[in-house]
Amino acid sequence: MAQTPSNMLPLGTKAPSFYLKDTxxxxxxxxxxxxxxxGTLVFFICNHCPFVHHVMDEIIRIANDYRVQGIGFVAISSNDVEKYPMDSPALMYDFAFKNHFEFPYLYDESQDVAKAYDAACTPDFYLFDNQDKLVYRGQLDDSRPANGIPLSGSDLRSAIDGVVSNRTINPEQKPSIGCNIKWK
Structure with missing residues (x-):
């Protein structure tokens, strides 16, 4: 299982726009x-990545905890579905239904959005404040498949708490680690 880190888009970057189909x-x-x-959490995932499967329950808990506090959530899949048909839009719908998504799951067929965000892996998280400025990009927490560290979502939760409470977020952030985005 390859381990690709986030590219760490510069903090303060304005949220790149997109117009994508919600599966x-x-x-x-x-x-x-x-x-x-x-604020808004944009995160890149896919259906088949073991890193995504490992954290999916915690992502759902975080979305359920913070949607009511004014945080928007959107998941995006940018993988090449020609080479990875398990990430097709039809199966994205099934994955979202199975995991009880209460947020959009968008398909980035051209991969232009992933490139605009400089996304590198799944999962890859980008948290923007109410001015659409990037305040956090990095890992959910230190847990990885088979490393024995329990999921907590602590890194991402701390950043979201800072956005909700209008506090400064620590700029020292650890990159996410996951499967690489499957580029065309």
Missing amino acids: ISNSFLDYNDCKGKK
């Missing part, structure tokens, strides 16, 4: 449709 609602959404009143 759940079958409608097209842009960043403004997905953003929250206090």
